[in-house]
Amino acid sequence: MSLIVMKFGGTSVGSIDRIKNVARIVARKKDEGHDVIVAASAMSGETDRLIGLLKEISPDYSPREYDQLVSTGETASVPLLAQALLTMGYDAKSFTGLQIGMQTDGTHTKARIKNITGEKLKDALSKGTICVVAGFQGYNPDTGDVTTLGRGGSDTTAVAIAAAMKADVCEIYTDVDGVYTADPRIVKDAKKLDTISHEEMLELASMGAKVLQSRSVELGMNFNVDIMVLSSLEDKPGTLVTSKEEKEMERIVVSGVTSDKNQAKITILGVSDKPGVAAGIFIGLAEANINVDMIIQNVAQEGQTDISFTVPKTDLVKTMAACRTVAEKAGAKDIVYDENISKVSIVGIGMKSHSGVAANMFRALSDNNINIKMISTSEIKVSCVIEEKFTELAVRVLHDTFISEKR
Amino acid sequence: MSLIVMKFGGTSVGSIDRIKNVARIVARKKDEGHDVIVAASAMSGETDRLIGLLKEISPDYSPREYDQLVSTGETASVPLLAQALLTMGYDAKSFTGLQIGMQTDGTHTKARIKNITGEKLKDALSKGTICVVAGFQGYNPDTGDVTTLGRGGSDTTAVAIAAAMKADVCEIYTDVDGVYTADPRIVKDAKKLDTISHEEMLELASMGAKVLQSRSVELGMNFNVDIMVLSSLEDKPGTLVTSKEEKEMERIVVSGVTSDKNQAKITILGVSDKPGVAAGIFIGLAEANINVDMIIQNVAQEGQTDISFTVPKTDLVKTMAACRTVAEKAGAKDIVYDENISKVSIVGIGMKSHSGVAANMFRALSDNNINIKMISTSEIKVSCVIEEKFTELAVRVLHDTFISEKR
Numbered sequence: 001m002s003l004i005v006m007k008f009g010g011t012s013v014g015s016i017d018r019i020k021n022v023a024r025i026v027a028r029k030k031d032e033g034h035d036v037i038v039a040a041s042a043m044s045g046e047t048d049r050l051i052g053l054l055k056e057i058s059p060d061y062s063p064r065e066y067d068q069l070v071s072t073g074e075t076a077s078v079p080l081l082a083q084a085l086l087t088m089g090y091d092a093k094s095f096t097g098l099q100i101g102m103q104t105d106g107t108h109t110k111a112r113i114k115n116i117t118g119e120k121l122k123d124a125l126s127k128g129t130i131c132v133v134a135g136f137q138g139y140n141p142d143t144g145d146v147t148t149l150g151r152g153g154s155d156t157t158a159v160a161i162a163a164a165m166k167a168d169v170c171e172i173y174t175d176v177d178g179v180y181t182a183d184p185r186i187v188k189d190a191k192k193l194d195t196i197s198h199e200e201m202l203e204l205a206s207m208g209a210k211v212l213q214s215r216s217v218e219l220g221m222n223f224n225v226d227i228m229v230l231s232s233l234e235d236k237p238g239t240l241v242t243s244k245e246e247k248e249m250e251r252i253v254v255s256g257v258t259s260d261k262n263q264a265k266i267t268i269l270g271v272s273d274k275p276g277v278a279a280g281i282f283i284g285l286a287e288a289n290i291n292v293d294m295i296i297q298n299v300a301q302e303g304q305t306d307i308s309f310t311v312p313k314t315d316l317v318k319t320m321a322a323c324r325t326v327a328e329k330a331g332a333k334d335i336v337y338d339e340n341i342s343k344v345s346i347v348g349i350g351m352k353s354h355s356g357v358a359a360n361m362f363r364a365l366s367d368n369n370i371n372i373k374m375i376s377t378s379e380i381k382v383s384c385v386i387e388e389k390f391t392e393l394a395v396r397v398l399h400d401t402f403i404s405e406k407r
Numbered sequence: 408m409s410l411i412v413m414k415f416g417g418t419s420v421g422s423i424d425r426i427k428n429v430a431r432i433v434a435r436k437k438d439e440g441h442d443v444i445v446a447a448s449a450m451s452g453e454t455d456r457l458i459g460l461l462k463e464i465s466p467d468y469s470p471r472e473y474d475q476l477v478s479t480g481e482t483a484s485v486p487l488l489a490q491a492l493l494t495m496g497y498d499a500k501s502f503t504g505l506q507i508g509m510q511t512d513g514t515h516t517k518a519r520i521k522n523i524t525g526e527k528l529k530d531a532l533s534k535g536t537i538c539v540v541a542g543f544q545g546y547n548p549d550t551g552d553v554t555t556l557g558r559g560g561s562d563t564t565a566v567a568i569a570a571a572m573k574a575d576v577c578e579i580y581t582d583v584d585g586v587y588t589a590d591p592r593i594v595k596d597a598k599k600l601d602t603i604s605h606e607e608m609l610e611l612a613s614m615g616a617k618v619l620q621s622r623s624v625e626l627g628m629n630f631n632v633d634i635m636v637l638s639s640l641e642d643k644p645g646t647l648v649t650s651k652e653e654k655e656m657e658r659i660v661v662s663g664v665t666s667d668k669n670q671a672k673i674t675i676l677g678v679s680d681k682p683g684v685a686a687g688i689f690i691g692l693a694e695a696n697i698n699v700d701m702i703i704q705n706v707a708q709e710g711q712t713d714i715s716f717t718v719p720k721t722d723l724v725k726t727m728a729a730c731r732t733v734a735e736k737a738g739a740k741d742i743v744y745d746e747n748i749s750k751v752s753i754v755g756i757g758m759k760s761h762s763g764v765a766a767n768m769f770r771a772l773s774d775n776n777i778n779i780k781m782i783s784t785s786e787i788k789v790s791c792v793i794e795e796k797f798t799e800l801a802v803r804v805l806h807d808t809f810i811s812e813k814r
Binding site for chain 1: 423426427460464465467468469471472475476482483485486487489490491493494500501503506527551552553
């Protein structure tokens with residue numbers, strides 16, 4: 001017998017019929033003889049409804065009151081799921097974050113988990129009870145205030161509970177059935193991965209794979225929690241995010257190809273090549289709350305250099321405004337931007353021990369007349385900024401080069 | 408400076424505009440220099456919406472899960488009210504029942520308050536913060552489970568907080584502006600009472616005055632809490648429910664006249680006049696969950712007697728079914744019922760020391776050809792069952808006799 005944590009998102013519990021469907025999935029797991037803890041989000045639409053009410057009072061709301069209000073979405077969905085299980089004849093109980101001892105710091109609206117005491121969970125599990133826990137919420141033990149973990153925080157709740165309770169696996173049920181080697185809408189022969197490492201998943205998630213909240217993957221990596229990504233609509237195997245079989249996985253060099261069209265490139269021209277200038281620019285952007293992704297600084301010529309970086313396209317206007325201020329301070333000559341770009345990336349833990357992967361990527365792109373505008377590399381990822389119109393072509397070329405042919 | 412507890416019901420916080428209106432009323436009180444605790448209900452309709460969702464899963468739901476679910480209505484309304492106060496520039500904080508230490512027994516859906524620790528309230532008040540507390544909810548300190556106090560429990564929350572925190576007054580804001588000597592729709596010159604005793608209010612409330620939940624009045628009586636009933640729509644004096652000025656009030660014999668048309672009379676004929684027979688009948692009815700109001704037993708003749716009692720008209724069918732069983736056991740001859748009846752009552756603490764009040768009531772009714780079918784009296788109330796069609800006439804006659812002419 002093992003302990004399994006199952007997580008269902010807002011869409012999965014979005015109506016009474018869907019809640020009943022989730023109850024059936026949970027009951028099946030219980031029938032297989034496992035101990036089960038379920039983490040659930042608010043019914044879809046509910047969180048937005050509550051935030052809408054608060055914003056109607058003031059767009060500049062108190063983070064503490066926001067948390068007190070918005071957490072009720074999850075607090076309301078879990079007794080409904082518990083009731084659905086009870087009605088099916090299973091013993092079940094709902095719990096708030098506070099009730100399971102989900103202790104966080106006091107950073108309202110994006111609290112970090114510090115500890116899960118979990119006494120009530122242990123007690124209920126020992127009686128064979130299915131525990132249904134409100135996702136997304138915790139509390140600050142110093143003040144007793146309710147906190148929330150930030151949007152998508154229910155994934156984090158589930159993985160944190162799995163870590164604290166030493167669960168055998170944390171199953172995340174979503175509307176996709178796993179993690180693919182590429183977006184199946186772009187690459188017809190994209191394959192569902194049986195396993196992927198946390199590190200690879202982290203690179204994929206932060207690039208917009210949108211399957212798992214990256215914070216939950218990070219947590220899973222730190223506490224060595226196996227995370228299974230599954231469909232809540234179909235009963236079939238998903239993708240296991242694990243770091244337990246790294247050796248096996250090393251045989252695969254590239255696990256996935258992704259792209260991100262929400263990218264814009266900004267270049268600050270003619271910046272003095274002095275220490276502290278780049279720092280000055282990016283501290284200024286950080287203060288304006290702009291999330292900079294790739295950064296490239298050209299080799300200096302005649303004491304001057306150009307600095308290019310990418311930001312989410314949706315932040316372009318804000319970024320240009322902030323840039324004008326910081327560029328002026330840095331004595332820059334001009335600022336130019338390009339929003340017709342996208343980023344394509346290959347991700348694979350096998351890259352660590354395989355040389356020439358990046359070179360192969362550049363060659364595959366150039367063979368197809370795709371010009372590379374920027375490059376950034378990490379231990380397990382290579383990303384290239386290209387013209388936006390070539391995005392799908394590039395993804396297919398890279399999938400053919402690194403994945404399809406190797407299988 | 409004094410401490411004031413203010414309570415607002417679901418209609419008063421039923422929309423963002425209304426919440427802002429409530430915030431203005433609260434702010435005025437704070438401006439007058441008082442410490443303020445506010446208790447609020449869920450936004451109108453929200454409790455029913457949540458119960459509807461639960462019943463969609465199962466009409467036979469778990470009381471624990473019901474409480475966990477339904478309490479979110481209040482938990483969600485109080486941060487909205489706190490935010491409205493914050494936006495107006497006042498320091499305010501919302502609290503759940505658990506956060507203020509509202510400890511109850513474990514009787515889900517109708518828990519009884521055992522204690523209010525109130526540390527967080529004291530702490531916040533000492534900093535000048537307006538405390539906005541979720542009504543209707545508490546928690547069981549033995550299990551950590553959320554409990555609710557039963558419908559209308561927010562009145563009880565407010566009075567209990569006023570008692571625990573030794574508030575100077577508990578103000579209950581409603582959609583009426585106070586307690587009247589009679590229903591103004593029936594008696595044109597019905598007067599708003601400036602003061603009324605808890606005991607009188609209790610008799611009025613349980614007869615359907617629907618201004619205050621009777622449990623909250625009982626609590627106010629036990630802990631000597633002054634309760635002010637006020638309109639949340641108009642800024643004018645309401646009615647103070649107090650036991651501090653009993654002597655003054657004794658000069659008024661009858662404070663109010665009420666009527667109740669939701670009455671049916673049942674008579675069990677030819678019951679053996681032996682000890683335990685009446686007990687057998689009413690234990691049987693209690694087991695069928697029937698709330699019996701007035702009971703009259705005729706003088707026995709030839710070892711047999713008739714027993715008459717009244718029940719809510721809405722329970723008549725259920726009562727007749729239960730009666731057939733119990734009447735058979737009691738060896739009764741027949742059962743008859745009359746649903747064309749109503750109950751008119753006069754209530755007044757002054758009756759305790761004035762004789763002849765009941766006699767005057769009977770004379771006033773008979774002078775107007777109103778036949779009395781049943782009578783019941785308590786220390787501060789006389790009730791008569793009459794034909795339903797005479798209800799309004801009887802109320803007017805009694806108001807003229809005991810109230811209008813005395814003023």
